Amino acid sequence: MISDNNPLCCCEYLDLHKERNHILACCCNCQDFDEGFDSFVSGRPISRQTQAGFMATLYDRLRIPWKGGARRISLEACVSVILVPAFLLIASISPIWTVISACTMIIFLTYVKCRLSKSHPKMKFFSAWMNTSFVTVYLIFQFVVIPFLQILWEENVALSVLIAIAYFSFWKTKARRTVDSLSKNCLYCMTQVPSDSRHYSWLDCCIGQHNSKLYSFGLFVAIAALLYGCNLTLTTVCHPFQWIAIILLPDDCTEAYDLFELSLSFVSGLYTLGLATYLTTLLVHRITLMTFYAFFSQSHTNRKMQENFIA
Amino acid sequence: MRNREISVGDVFRMQHFEKPNLGGEYIQKHCLPYKKSAIIVPYRNRKHHLHTFLNYMHYFLQQQHISYRIFIVEQNDDYSFNRAKLLNVGALEAVNQNYTCLIFSDVDLLPLNTGNIYACSRLPRHMCSAIDIFRFNLPYEGLFGGVISIRSDQFKLVNGMSNEYLGWGGEDDDFYRRLKHHNITPYRFSPQVSKYTMLTHNKEKPSEDRFEKLERASDRQQIDGLTSLSYNHIVKLKSLYTHILVK
Numbered sequence: 063m064i065s066d067n068n069p070l071c072c073c074e075y076l077d078l079h080k081e082r083n084h085i086l087a088c089c090c091n092c093q094d095f096d097e098g099f100d101s102f103v104s105g106r107p108i109s110r111q112t113q114a115g116f117m118a119t120l121y122d123r124l125r126i127p128w129k130g131g132a133r134r135i136s137l138e139a140c141v142s143v144i145l146v147p148a149f150l151l152i153a154s155i156s157p158i159w160t161v162i163s164a165c166t167m168i169i170f171l172t173y174v175k176c177r178l179s180k181s182h183p184k185m186k187f188f189s190a191w192m193n194t195s196f197v198t199v200y201l202i203f204q205f206v207v208i209p210f211l212q213i214l215w216e217e218n219v220a221l222s223v224l225i226a227i228a229y230f231s232f233w234k235t236k237a238r239r240t241v242d243s244l245s246k247n248c249l250y251c252m253t254q255v256p257s258d259s260r261h262y263s264w265l266d267c268c269i270g271q272h273n274s275k276l277y278s279f280g281l282f283v284a285i286a287a288l289l290y291g292c293n294l295t296l297t298t299v300c301h302p303f304q305w306i307a308i309i310l311l312p313d314d315c316t317e318a319y320d321l322f323e324l325s326l327s328f329v330s331g332l333y334t335l336g337l338a339t340y341l342t343t344l345l346v347h348r349i350t351l352m353t354f355y356a357f358f359s360q361s362h363t364n365r366k367m368q369e370n371f372i373a
Numbered sequence: 374m375r376n377r378e379i380s381v382g383d384v385f386r387m388q389h390f391e392k393p394n395l396g397g398e399y400i401q402k403h404c405l406p407y408k409k410s411a412i413i414v415p416y417r418n419r420k421h422h423l424h425t426f427l428n429y430m431h432y433f434l435q436q437q438h439i440s441y442r443i444f445i446v447e448q449n450d451d452y453s454f455n456r457a458k459l460l461n462v463g464a465l466e467a468v469n470q471n472y473t474c475l476i477f478s479d480v481d482l483l484p485l486n487t488g489n490i491y492a493c494s495r496l497p498r499h500m501c502s503a504i505d506i507f508r509f510n511l512p513y514e515g516l517f518g519g520v521i522s523i524r525s526d527q528f529k530l531v532n533g534m535s536n537e538y539l540g541w542g543g544e545d546d547d548f549y550r551r552l553k554h555h556n557i558t559p560y561r562f563s564p565q566v567s568k569y570t571m572l573t574h575n576k577e578k579p580s581e582d583r584f585e586k587l588e589r590a591s592d593r594q595q596i597d598g599l600t601s602l603s604y605n606h607i608v609k610l611k612s613l614y615t616h617i618l619v620k
Contacts, residue, residue, distance in 0.1 A: 211512035
């Protein structure tokens, strides 16, 4: 352990072994990588210990310069911040690329869900992915769709308010704690949660009866915000028509790929629609569970009342 | 007469209208017209749009019980499109034919409400504030392009429009500044009445020097406009419109 009293510069940090290290040296001196590569070349299996060591070093060295020493950033956030915009940019090239990009994204997410989330329960990949997605489509909306000057400021404010309400209710959902005698330990959250809870990796939170209503409300508002944003974007990009004299809907999107700004807005609108569909399935699932619980608990109390009556 | 909203689909249907006089002139037979409107349309190389426009506009205008004539002003060269100059030429020709009400209209803009009267009032009017491709919203308050109506004396007072805007954009904002400079503030009807549909076409690239020109808009007003207009033109009378070919 080297001890010197100089403060860390913005690119330096104390690594896993409590030694001074520099961001620029991130690719140097990784013993586990060397061993792993050795095994790979000579055809031997890579040991679990080497794998884990390599991942630990990778997490430790993924840093951004910061005042008073470089700060660690999560690998999941890093991957999401690169991949979400990359998928959208590739999709905006042409309709065929949109299909390719969408399929690749679905396959990639399914793979991560089925393989990696089991082996790495602590990974917060899905919440990072969802957060990045929401931020990306919102930024595209503000900086690409709005400059077309077709959306009124009232409509923009209404959308932002919906998003704020959704974020606030999800925040409240996560913050709510109950003291419950029937509690269990959540493998993912690593805290005590009520026994009827279920972990949702996209929100990185356990949902049980204590926060189910808030969660459903948040989902409902989030879906409304996504659908509204999608409608604003698509009616800007595409030729719109007035359905039953008040609601504006797109009817002709043939010019959507004529201009980069148009196609980027268009694919972001489609992605927003995809996100809304996903959240809708979650909401339907949640409502089904809630109805089931309500029914179950009611029959339970009925039985108790019967017992009391007989007694 | 009650305002009636026309569906977008009707724009593309074959419409029945009374055959106008040669040169696209239509005079009301049932009532004596107080004023006649000159519908002036800058044009180049958009045959499909022109067919749709003529078929629909004669039908639309005749429902408003007005007398009018449609002027198609065509630019006959391969240089950048000079919309404002074509409008100046069309306006002078209309004034020569004793029209006191000028209506400048793009060939791809078709009105959807019969209450949107194609005639002039005391102040100039921006007629197309709710276009479908702009989600029926007005992009910005000072917009004065697309379809406008203005009395010919006011048009002459501000020395017409600037001849220096080549390509897409800027000339309408310049014209708005000219009017403001003379304390003439255009107005609009309600968005409900000002509904339009725009025929689809590939988007044109905006000209890059339009903002620079706009900055010096009021300096050029006296020297650039109707007074500096130089052009050759041929006027031909077609069955549905007066054709002005500008070189």
